[in-house]
Amino acid sequence: MSNSLKTPVPAGRPKTHKPTIALVGNPNAGKTSLFNALTGARQKIGNYPGVTVEKISGDFTHEGDTFEVIDVPGLYSMTPVSNDETVAVKVLEGDPEPPKLVVYVLDASNLERNLFLFSQLAETHTNVVVALTLTDVLDKEGARLDLAKLSSHLGCEVVPVIAHKGIGVEALKEAMARALASPDELELDVGFPKVVMDAADRVVDHMNRRGVALGRREARCVLLDEQCTTSERFRGIPELWAVIEEERQTVLGASGQGRTLDAQARYAWAAKVKKDSITPPVERRRSGTEKIDYFLTHRVFGLLFFLGVMYAVFQSIYTLAGPLMDVIDAGKSAVADFVRPMLDGTPVLQSLVVDGIIEGVGSVIIFLPQIIILFFFISVLEGTGYLARAAFLMDRLLGWCGLNGRAFIPLLSSFACAIPGVMSARVMPDERSRIMTVLVAPLMSCSARLPVYVLLIGAVIEPRYGAAWAGFSLFAMHFVGLAVAIPVVLILNKGVFKGKRLPFMLELPKYQWPRWRDVFLTITSRAKVFLVTAGTIIFAMSVLIWALLYFPRGDNPRYEREYSSLSAARQETVSLEQFQELRQREESILGRFGKAIEPAFAPAGFDWRLTTAILAAFPAREVVVPAMGILFGTGGDVDEADEGLVSAIQRSQWPDGRPLMTPWTAMSLMVFFALCCQCMATLAAIKRETNSWKWAAFAFVYMTTLAYVFSVAIQQIGRLVS
Amino acid sequence: MEKVLTSKELRKGMKARVATVEEGEDPCTRLMELGLIPGTEFSVTKVAPLGDPIEIEMRGYKLCLRRTETECLRFVELP
Numbered sequence: 001m002s003n004s005l006k007t008p009v010p011a012g013r014p015k016t017h018k019p020t021i022a023l024v025g026n027p028n029a030g031k032t033s034l035f036n037a038l039t040g041a042r043q044k045i046g047n048y049p050g051v052t053v054e055k056i057s058g059d060f061t062h063e064g065d066t067f068e069v070i071d072v073p074g075l076y077s078m079t080p081v082s083n084d085e086t087v088a089v090k091v092l093e094g095d096p097e098p099p100k101l102v103v104y105v106l107d108a109s110n111l112e113r114n115l116f117l118f119s120q121l122a123e124t125h126t127n128v129v130v131a132l133t134l135t136d137v138l139d140k141e142g143a144r145l146d147l148a149k150l151s152s153h154l155g156c157e158v159v160p161v162i163a164h165k166g167i168g169v170e171a172l173k174e175a176m177a178r179a180l181a182s183p184d185e186l187e188l189d190v191g192f193p194k195v196v197m198d199a200a201d202r203v204v205d206h207m208n209r210r211g212v213a214l215g216r217r218e219a220r221c222v223l224l225d226e227q228c229t230t231s232e233r234f235r236g237i238p239e240l241w242a243v244i245e246e247e248r249q250t251v252l253g254a255s256g257q258g259r260t261l262d263a264q265a266r267y268a269w270a271a272k273v274k275k276d277s278i279t280p281p282v283e284r285r286r287s288g289t290e291k292i293d294y295f296l297t298h299r300v301f302g303l304l305f306f307l308g309v310m311y312a313v314f315q316s317i318y319t320l321a322g323p324l325m326d327v328i329d330a331g332k333s334a335v336a337d338f339v340r341p342m343l344d345g346t347p348v349l350q351s352l353v354v355d356g357i358i359e360g361v362g363s364v365i366i367f368l369p370q371i372i373i374l375f376f377f378i379s380v381l382e383g384t385g386y387l388a389r390a391a392f393l394m395d396r397l398l399g400w401c402g403l404n405g406r407a408f409i410p411l412l413s414s415f416a417c418a419i420p421g422v423m424s425a426r427v428m429p430d431e432r433s434r435i436m437t438v439l440v441a442p443l444m445s446c447s448a449r450l451p452v453y454v455l456l457i458g459a460v461i462e463p464r465y466g467a468a469w470a471g472f473s474l475f476a477m478h479f480v481g482l483a484v485a486i487p488v489v490l491i492l493n494k495g496v497f498k499g500k501r502l503p504f505m506l507e508l509p510k511y512q513w514p515r516w517r518d519v520f521l522t523i524t525s526r527a528k529v530f531l532v533t534a535g536t537i538i539f540a541m542s543v544l545i546w547a548l549l550y551f552p553r554g555d556n557p558r559y560e561r562e563y564s565s566l567s568a569a570r571q572e573t574v575s576l577e578q579f580q581e582l583r584q585r586e587e588s589i590l591g592r593f594g595k596a597i598e599p600a601f602a603p604a605g606f607d608w609r610l611t612t613a614i615l616a617a618f619p620a621r622e623v624v625v626p627a628m629g630i631l632f633g634t635g636g637d638v639d640e641a642d643e644g645l646v647s648a649i650q651r652s653q654w655p656d657g658r659p660l661m662t663p664w665t666a667m668s669l670m671v672f673f674a675l676c677c678q679c680m681a682t683l684a685a686i687k688r689e690t691n692s693w694k695w696a697a698f699a700f701v702y703m704t705t706l707a708y709v710f711s712v713a714i715q716q717i718g719r720l721v722s
Numbered sequence: 723m724e725k726v727l728t729s730k731e732l733r734k735g736m737k738a739r740v741a742t743v744e745e746g747e748d749p750c751t752r753l754m755e756l757g758l759i760p761g762t763e764f765s766v767t768k769v770a771p772l773g774d775p776i777e778i779e780m781r782g783y784k785l786c787l788r789r790t791e792t793e794c795l796r797f798v799e800l801p
Binding site for chain 2: 109111256259263267274293297298299300396
């Protein structure tokens, strides 16, 4: 349809126009491996408009001609349920333009189900080449395949391919070039029952007599499936609809179960094709995968092994990423030190570049090691087949509130850092669970929240209640986000996401060694996506936040007068430069804003210093400890273990002399940090993964609201109790 | 008359046949597209440690499903 709106392509189109080839098939049929083998590193990752579905395409060259391949999302049928499937069907139906050739990736080891989709596809697409994958699995099982028979049943060329070994890839390219040069006419008939096709013929006749064009296939579709798109043409016309209804009665009788009939006909055909083209092994041996699975999905060993794997993964992220992050941090300082003197003449530019851009972008790139390491483990676990087992084991635990077993990895990753957590939500095949997981992942207590907990627990809880309670508080803080996430998911599931729910379906693939090439490609493409985000969105936000804290420039002579009127004891704790910096920030746009909204945070027990620290930490919550250092007058160069900051916090008071940091205020502040979305990199990642600012804004608003409500509630309960 | 089972009554190691499919509910169309149609024979190969999901083997492949999402199906046990 959209084609008719376009200007026609001028005749004699330039030869550079690449024919598009769609790679279609069931999930797990080996599509991605084949895509990687065809295109290598020449891949582009984008998004389909309006949905979170990634558009993956790439080029390959064969005998001087360049072709564009689209890796269409995996499909089970041409009746889409999820957005991913809708996108896939749209691509096949010619949005934005119909592919010149469909390469159907057919899993030889799972022929019947893979042929179901083929039977639907072959009704509308005539130019098809079949890439037959996983024939090595058949060989291993001892089954024999008759390629000629399979090809004659399917009515098109069938090329066996073992993509990761490069076997058959060249032959496939040749077959593709042949099919593009002389498109084939494929007319597949799976053999629907006579009663169905007779009724379809009568409907066609009737419609044709009335001057309504209707094909036999469409008539059959209307008869067997009320939801068929062709039905819409007739539903509004009572006299035509009556004819269809009558024939439906004839075909289906009282049961009205047309889809059953449709599926039965297709599967009967698929079973026959399989029987004719594959000779099963004489005896079926228990496969290695089944032996391994006996332990790895066992109710005791399976769970223990799972916990062990997860512990190993996150322990290595923690220990391996640390040194790399230090290196990046040192690099950031080195770059800043290198650039700073070059801009000495222009202080505004110097501050913009050093404090704004290098600091802002640098503090995000520091997460790159975590992302690389996490995606290394994810792609290895996925490549071996274990990730699917983990989802199988965990599904019940996460399923009851509306998530599914696959959400496990993103949520667990988010305890280290929400950015890789959000990015890894792509392991989920349907958009709804993906968005839901992306939205709650930032509630998990990431490692950047830890310094705040340590600082406040060390300053307030431990001195009063002892080490045991301090330890318990730290532990409890990590559960706050998780506990809040459950009702959030329940509400999202009921209230925000409406419409069809995809059933949970999962296939446990055979165990195998990961393909290192695929692992490498996954890591590099994820790292690239992350760096592009850091270089664009985060760059822009860093500049904005810098400007809000930098302008207007302070009145240094006035600050100096104020400083000289301070008591000598106070002057000991803070130098003139620190004091000027503090006052300048206080009077910057952001600082004024902090003061202005202090009344709003007063019910939570926060004074303007805490409020400004919170505001300053919105771009990245790591900033909060240095910000508190500046605001409480001990200078920005502090960490959570700094004695001076701890005692400054303990001694801090409201103007009327009441202590500021009561245990309730500490708790309220920690819960605020636990729930609030103070991380622009996470928001940028959410935007990137959901392909819309809407969900990033949603996450920001709901988390900030929750944080505010909870911290006010805690403070108010505290007031009532004491 | 054979005893008709629901998905809650499927046990590990059991062999069964799909007796009926109630069309019209959302997940059901998809289950049929995956090959669970009246007459399909399968065996239950795994049950997750927490009781759900289960894995069944049919038509030469294995598929994990939730018991709660296969309520539109009825089964009969095979010897």
